[in-house]
Amino acid sequence: MGHAVHVRGLSVHTSAGARLVDDISFTLHEAERVALVGASGSGKSLTAAAVLGTLPVTLNACGSIRVCGCDVRPGRLPRSRVGVAAVHQDPSTALNPLVRIGDQLDLVLRAHGTRAAVATTVATGLLQDVGFDDPETLLRRYPAELSGGQRQRVCLAIALAGRPRLLIADEPTTALDVDTQEQVLDAIERVRQRHGTALMLITHDRRVAATRTDRAIRMAQGRLVDEAVEADV
Template identity: 50%
Template sequence: MTLLDIRRLRVTLPLDGTDRAVIHRVDLSVPAGAALGLVGESGSGKSLTARSVLRLLPPGARVDGDVLLDGASVPAMGPADLRALRSADVAMIHQDPRAHINPVRTVGDFLTEGLIARGTRAREATATVTGLLRDVGIPDAERRLRQRPPELSGGLLQRVMIAAALAGGPRLLLADEPTTALDVTTQAEVMAIIDEARAARGLALLFITHDLALAAAVCDRIAVMYAGSIVEELPADRLHKSARHPYTRALLASRPAPGADAHELRAIPGRPLSAYEAGAGCAFAPRCPAARALCRTESPEPRPVGDGLAACHYPAEPADDLDA
């Protein structure tokens, strides 16, 4: 059963007196209990896609297409349904917990506020969040509830954010680069906590990241985004062998290979485009070594290619060597 279904999503914002597209086209489906990784360079529209699910877009945003949660249209929801969506059905884990937790309130206040607002007694709410802190690997949970955010490390605060997301019993987690500000060891621990919580509670997950390897390790499918559009989607276990879009293949080829002989890392030529800069044709065409005349004039539609979908006029063959 599909829990989250994003259909031809397009978002425009007023910029310098002109409406500019910040998301051109996003089509995504996340079944109940499944995990989808959304990867791409900064400015590609990953976070705005996630925020569209909760209708947390900047003022003046215009949304075309649809975002469906369990068949219900999020853009069409009234205030009461939208509050229910945000408080119970969908939870978001942000990349910078210090920017999303009030520094002058205690951790306990932050975690119990939502539960108490929904009618849970204060003592029961405290017991619930204490158990959640233990579940996400925070020792001495009772003492941590009395502390304020500046007293906790970045890793502990991110665990608090995960506990806050789980407190409402959501069906869908939106994890927006939740490990960006953490060291490598803590990153692994935090992702293990998210993955364990997802499996234990049967949650769906939309995981936004720059790290292809990390997304492939924790997700069932991978969607690659560039300049406001999904350019490829395929099973995570087929990422390296079945990537067909030139951008996906360029990302894979630019990663260092453990155990390989030392050599200069390969960079993708040119610079990444923000979505509002994309013009006619394929947005990746200026950086694509395989681009032809059609690529510069006609935007490609997503279509079935091999094991997944690719928005490319001339998708590569899977047997091609990524290092060639």
């Protein structure tokens, strides 16, 4: 089986030399679902940011990251071109409040090379994929006119616009109530299955890790804790 992502010796440090992520290595296979778990501050989001290429400019990273067979520099290169996309904890800040959902999707689709003539059809299909029954109406709405769960599913549709091989979801349901959490997790699972996307799911919820992923890897103080020992998370 191929690798969705192959990380070797990844470290993230401050300019003062503090190691926030300390020499970690892991692999996600194609279409595999892996939970990244660990206490608050253990380095999960920074690991995700290093893979995504969205580390803050004040931090530096070293090590090797291969995404879908391509070597990428850890740190600050947007990865959408090499097949990695993300959804984050707070869907309200991920969307532009002044731009209709349809125009936000259109922008992302066009950036990924979708022709203008078919962009609306593709956008409608993506919104259906993430569970919207009436995507045409949704395209005309502004983010403030949606619930938190609807916004998160729109973020998921936007993340999928580039047909990523790896989806990184950093606490995607923390800001949502329990029923809406399930809806969003169902949407992730459905699109993941349909497109064979690998999933790195960062969560504090043991039940979500156990039911929604194939295995868990655990971080503690910037390091990986032995996967085998923690396999029952």
